[in-house]
Amino acid sequence: MVTGTYYYDLYMDYIGKSWGVPPGTYIVYNIPIGNYFFEAIDIDGTWWGYDGHNQYITAGINYVYLYPSGIPV
Numbered sequence: 001m002v003t004g005t006y007y008y009d010l011y012m013d014y015i016g017k018s019w020g021v022p023p024g025t026y027i028v029y030n031i032p033i034g035n036y037f038f039e040a041i042d043i044d045g046t047w048w049g050y051d052g053h054n055q056y057i058t059a060g061i062n063y064v065y066l067y068p069s070g071i072p073v
Contacts, residue, residue: 034056038052
């Protein structure tokens, strides 16, 4: 699940999974069990919104929560 106000590119282990998506819930299928790094990056760059999260994925349904926010000025 991605929260925020803008549009984001979504990555898993630095591989793009979705581009220019609004906040919401997205599904990635057939992920083998193991540890993965998930990211949401604002389409205008990390300055405007970024969050990354390591998570161990188990069998069944797993939820990853990303809260991208901009860098404070």
